[in-house]
Amino acid sequence: MTEAAVEHVDILIIGAGPVGMTLHLALAAGGQKSLLLDRRPQQAQQTDPRALALSHGARELLEQINSWPTRAATPIETIHVSQKGGFGRTLIDRKEYDLPALGYVVRYRDLAGALASNLASDAVLAEAEILDITPDDDGVTVSLRHADQLRTIRTKLLVHAEGTPGDDPAVKVSDYDQHAVICEVTPTPGHNKRAWERFTPDGPLALLPLGDEYSIVFTLPPNKADAVMAMDDDAFTAALQQQFGQRMSFAKPGKRSRFPLFLRLRDTVVKGSQVWIGNTAQTLHPVSGQGFNLGIRDAWQLAEMLLENGVDRDPQGVPRWDGSLENYAASRRLDRQGSAFFTDRIVRTFSNDFGPLKLARGLGLLALDLCPPARHFVAKRMIWGARAWP
Numbered sequence: 001m002t003e004a005a006v007e008h009v010d011i012l013i014i015g016a017g018p019v020g021m022t023l024h025l026a027l028a029a030g031g032q033k034s035l036l037l038d039r040r041p042q043q044a045q046q047t048d049p050r051a052l053a054l055s056h057g058a059r060e061l062l063e064q065i066n067s068w069p070t071r072a073a074t075p076i077e078t079i080h081v082s083q084k085g086g087f088g089r090t091l092i093d094r095k096e097y098d099l100p101a102l103g104y105v106v107r108y109r110d111l112a113g114a115l116a117s118n119l120a121s122d123a124v125l126a127e128a129e130i131l132d133i134t135p136d137d138d139g140v141t142v143s144l145r146h147a148d149q150l151r152t153i154r155t156k157l158l159v160h161a162e163g164t165p166g167d168d169p170a171v172k173v174s175d176y177d178q179h180a181v182i183c184e185v186t187p188t189p190g191h192n193k194r195a196w197e198r199f200t201p202d203g204p205l206a207l208l209p210l211g212d213e214y215s216i217v218f219t220l221p222p223n224k225a226d227a228v229m230a231m232d233d234d235a236f237t238a239a240l241q242q243q244f245g246q247r248m249s250f251a252k253p254g255k256r257s258r259f260p261l262f263l264r265l266r267d268t269v270v271k272g273s274q275v276w277i278g279n280t281a282q283t284l285h286p287v288s289g290q291g292f293n294l295g296i297r298d299a300w301q302l303a304e305m306l307l308e309n310g311v312d313r314d315p316q317g318v319p320r321w322d323g324s325l326e327n328y329a330a331s332r333r334l335d336r337q338g339s340a341f342f343t344d345r346i347v348r349t350f351s352n353d354f355g356p357l358k359l360a361r362g363l364g365l366l367a368l369d370l371c372p373p374a375r376h377f378v379a380k381r382m383i384w385g386a387r388a389w390p
């Protein structure tokens with residue numbers, strides 16, 4: 001194994017997932033270079049089973065970096081929200097907001113593919129193993145192994161975009177005691193571009209229109225998720241039908257995958273010359289599809305702030321980011337905490353069978369339906385994120 005001389009890059013981004021790639025491309029659009037680094041081969045993202053509901057706001061940002069996967073995106077025109085075994089329901093319709101769609105459903109792999117297709121051939125060090133990260137007053141030194149070489153990279157700014165964090169004292173963890181079982185099913189009749197969010201005592205059940213299929217996010221306690229994962233296809237569609245009701249029938253379920261669900265919230269997203277964005281800054285429950293929509297706003301705002309402040313270089317030509325990082329952290333606080341609070345409250349209020357709460361939920365859904373300002377607030381959160389706040 002050989003060791004090369006120290007390399008210098010202005011901005012090093014760990015994690016070439018959708019959030020890391022968005023940051024890289026947004027910076028490149030403003031003329032700022034950065035280097036992405038990922039531990040997986042780039043094509044590994046093509047096996048990710050998730051489908052993501054993206055907000056209209058996320059589409060607008062992706063379009064600006066030519067990374068909107070037009071043909072792979074299915075528009076959501078209406079969202080139906082209800083609870084199993086209780087009254088009350090609300091319907092959110094794109095026509096009230098004068099938009100082509102409330103949001104879109106895209107496979108993770110198609111989104112990652114659209115972003116990756118815009119990367120220069122030397123933009124990512126794939127299959128890189130980080131050996132050490134040493135921050136100091138003037139930047140960060142990262143040691144890594146790549147293609148059988150030991151490399152040392154010196155950067156003025158290290159951005160962490162490596163997805164859901166493991167154990168880290170800086171990250172508060174709250175276990176939902178729920179797992180998401182996901183798969184695609186064929187509905188009869190067709191979905192008519194309607195998404196469903198159905199609250200059940202076991203957890204929320206989401207049906208997202210995707211091509212001719214529904215992408216299902218079936219949230220369950222871990223022991224029930226074990227049972228659902230082990231079922232044959234007929235038993236699985238019957239279990240889904242039982243949670244959803246008889247309004248439509250489901251057939252041909254695809255391969256199932258599961259994800260344990262936690263809220264992981266990082267206390268501070270800026271420390272010295274390091275910044276945390278996307279899922280590594282906050283990993284949310286998938287209810288109401290906020291995760292990537294929040295992560296792309298992190299990436300966008302960081303890029304804007306770094307580009308706006310300009311690259312102030314010291315006499316050696318090395319860039320300084322003084323001040324912009326603290327402004328970034330302050331500017332993301334409301335969106336991060338608001339989104340975490342919003343999803344956490346929904347999960348905890350709706351995932352139980354407690355009689356008085358069920359009544360209150362029914363009244364809440366009815367009120368949302370009858371009270372346009374309240375409904376508009378929820379709809380705008382889905383469409384724009386933090387811009388929904390007054």
Ligand SMILES: Cc1cc2nc3c(=O)[nH]c(=O)nc-3n(C[C@H](O)[C@H](O)[C@H](O)COP(=O)(O)OP(=O)(O)OC[C@H]3O[C@@H](n4cnc5c(N)ncnc54)[C@H](O)[C@@H]3O)c2cc1C
Nearest residue numbers: 015017018019038039053162163278279286289291292293
């Ligand atoms: C079941 C489910 C459904 C979801 N539905 C939605 C939805 O409808 N809408 C929505 O907006 N969000 C949704 N999300 C959340 C969404 O998937 C995430 O918010 C999004 O993928 C985060 O992107 P990211 O780039 O931050 O992280 P990731 O997608 O996890 O990418 C991180 C990258 O970093 C790399 N990496 C990790 N560790 C290292 C390391 N040590 N060194 C180098 N590289 C590393 C990984 O290989 C990966 O390529 C859902 C999540 C789940 C689990």
